[in-house]
Amino acid sequence: MKNNIKEDNIFCLGIESTAHTFGCSVIQFDLFKKKGKIISESRTVYKPPDGAGIHPREASRHHLDKSPNILREVLIQANLKPKEIDLISYSAGPGLGPCLRVGAVIARALSSFYNIPLIPVNHALGHIELGMMLTECRDPLVLLVSGGHTMVLAFSNKKWRVFGETQDITIGQLLDQFGRFLGFASPCGNKIEKYASQSSKKYYHLPYIVKGNDVSFSGILTAAKKLIENKYDKFDICFSLQETAFAMLTEVVERALAFTEKKEVLIVGGVSANNRLSTMLKIASKRQKATLYTCPLHFSGDNGAQIAWTAICEKVASGRAVKVQNALINQSWRLDKVEVNWR
Amino acid sequence: MHYGIIKRGAEADVFLISWYKKMAISKLRNPKKYRNITLDNLIRRRRTIHEANMLHDVKKIGIKTPFLYFVDPKRAEIIMEYIDGENVKDILSKEIAFKIGKYVSTLHNKNIIHGDLTTSNFIKRKEDLYLIDFGLSFYSERIEDMATDIRIIKEILSSAHIHIFEETYESFLEGYALVTNKNFNRILKVVKDIEARGRYARVV
Numbered sequence: 001m002k003n004n005i006k007e008d009n010i011f012c013l014g015i016e017s018t019a020h021t022f023g024c025s026v027i028q029f030d031l032f033k034k035k036g037k038i039i040s041e042s043r044t045v046y047k048p049p050d051g052a053g054i055h056p057r058e059a060s061r062h063h064l065d066k067s068p069n070i071l072r073e074v075l076i077q078a079n080l081k082p083k084e085i086d087l088i089s090y091s092a093g094p095g096l097g098p099c100l101r102v103g104a105v106i107a108r109a110l111s112s113f114y115n116i117p118l119i120p121v122n123h124a125l126g127h128i129e130l131g132m133m134l135t136e137c138r139d140p141l142v143l144l145v146s147g148g149h150t151m152v153l154a155f156s157n158k159k160w161r162v163f164g165e166t167q168d169i170t171i172g173q174l175l176d177q178f179g180r181f182l183g184f185a186s187p188c189g190n191k192i193e194k195y196a197s198q199s200s201k202k203y204y205h206l207p208y209i210v211k212g213n214d215v216s217f218s219g220i221l222t223a224a225k226k227l228i229e230n231k232y233d234k235f236d237i238c239f240s241l242q243e244t245a246f247a248m249l250t251e252v253v254e255r256a257l258a259f260t261e262k263k264e265v266l267i268v269g270g271v272s273a274n275n276r277l278s279t280m281l282k283i284a285s286k287r288q289k290a291t292l293y294t295c296p297l298h299f300s301g302d303n304g305a306q307i308a309w310t311a312i313c314e315k316v317a318s319g320r321a322v323k324v325q326n327a328l329i330n331q332s333w334r335l336d337k338v339e340v341n342w343r
Numbered sequence: 344m345h346y347g348i349i350k351r352g353a354e355a356d357v358f359l360i361s362w363y364k365k366m367a368i369s370k371l372r373n374p375k376k377y378r379n380i381t382l383d384n385l386i387r388r389r390r391t392i393h394e395a396n397m398l399h400d401v402k403k404i405g406i407k408t409p410f411l412y413f414v415d416p417k418r419a420e421i422i423m424e425y426i427d428g429e430n431v432k433d434i435l436s437k438e439i440a441f442k443i444g445k446y447v448s449t450l451h452n453k454n455i456i457h458g459d460l461t462t463s464n465f466i467k468r469k470e471d472l473y474l475i476d477f478g479l480s481f482y483s484e485r486i487e488d489m490a491t492d493i494r495i496i497k498e499i500l501s502s503a504h505i506h507i508f509e510e511t512y513e514s515f516l517e518g519y520a521l522v523t524n525k526n527f528n529r530i531l532k533v534v535k536d537i538e539a540r541g542r543y544a545r546v547v
Binding site: 093094148149150151154156157159161162163164165166167168170203205208210211212213214240243244247250251254255256257258259260279280281283284287288331332333334 | 350351352353354375376377378379381382383385386432458459460461463479491494495498499501502503505506537540541542543544
């Protein structure tokens with residue numbers, strides 16, 4: 001029985017350790033049906049003290065500390081022994097160096113000890129690929145919003161092309177840095193959303209910066225902090241910050257949508273968990289006669305499955321794997337530099 | 344009288360109408376339901392007024408734009424000449440990119456920043472190239488703002504027109520350099536700086 005499963009399926013282990021999350025996952029890929037299934041997934045998130053950001057060294061120590069348990073957990077859940085894994089993948093960038101190294105070290109060790117092919121994966125590409133697999137959309141305009149990214153992308157000619165992006169901080173950084181200024185624990189998106197929904201909905205003007213399809217958030221951060229210092233109502237400022245920043249994002253998405261005439265919009269990344277943002281995008285998409293797909297909440301944040309799934313796509317399309325000595329990390333590996341062989 | 348909608352743009356709906364027995368365009372910035380109403384009113388009003396001013400102003404420096412017939416800031420509506428031509432987004436070539444370069448440089452020489460230079464904002468009618476949509480434009484002497492304009496067009500060439508990116512961008516820059524702009528080299532340097540600001544664009 002087991003042998004049959006082995007012949008028709010690939011089991012891929014994905015290891016994610018880009019920033020605050022250490023996660024692993026096993027995906028089973030049916031070679032005949034060409035369908036993947038997440039058979040196990042587990043993760044742990046490094047929590048900095050309230051009001052502070054990620055300390056890369058501390059985060060990497062956390063990852064190192066927790067990794068054996070997470071790894072053991074996903075293998076037990078998947079009912080696999082390490083040597084039964086067919087493919088090992090890790091997030092090779094972009095991200096924090098010390099954190100990325102933890103995942104890479106574990107991946108290299110497993111790969112060389114058990115002699116299993118190894119594939120480095122671009123973390124941002126992972127968000128998109130897993131989002132597309134889970135929502136089953138085909139040719140979307142993608143809004144990637146997280147702590148590390150704010151980009152509007154569409155696929156053409158072997159690469160994800162950037163139609164617009166942030167010129168300074170990302171939407172995740174805006175939410176986190178403002179939240180930390182208020183003394184929240186990061187990530188702060190959820191708490192800011194709560195504050196906004198409890199506010200009196202009074203709008204304070206904040207810099208609304210749209211340059212073509214690009215956005216800039218640093219002005220909002222400065223202005224919002226100033227309002228706090230001048231003792232304006234916290235709840236209303238959270239509300240205004242969300243309204244301004246999300247309207248900017250929605251506007252550039254609608255612009256790109258009108259230009260590309262895509263019929264699908266996919267929103268992925270940690271900030272896609274925000275309800276206000278997806279409500280706004282739904283309205284804009286509808287106006288452009290496009291359908292909005294949102295990555296399921298559980299997989300919107302960083303996770304091992306996004307890495308495992310992308311590695312399977314690469315493996316099936318090109319068979320390309322790297323030698324252990326070439327399995328490096330790259331902190332600044334831009335998404336639009338990755339060649340995608342399966343689209 | 345309305346003949347119907349031509350384009351449901353991201354910012355505005357564009358209708359073909361009859362204006363004193365003439366074919367005309369009504370560009371109506373309808374309220375955005377997703378946007379906070381205070382913010383939305385401000386943005387729509389501001390952009391309508393900017394656009395109307397700029398459509399008129401840039402004619403003085405030889406840029407072809409639609410003639411302005413009527414402006415209603417409150418409704419956020421502009422009524423203007425109907426340009427019956429082809430959208431450059433569909434017919435972009437080296438020659439057109441060269442002309443776009445000349446246009447942009449002419450604007451920058453007069454400290455006008457377009458703010459939304461995409462290929463779909465140019466219309467070709469016979470031999471003439473028309474520049475439309477000045478909603479995001481403004482006056483500025485800053486090199487940074489001029490460089491941002493160039494970066495925006497570079498971004499669209501390298502995404503939507505990737506198959507002819509290199510030749511069109513080169514030809515755009517040739518056109519841009521042709522209209523003597525004393526700041527050309529400095530602007531190009533700042534374009535690089537802005538690109539390096541993109542996430543993960545620099546190697547740490």
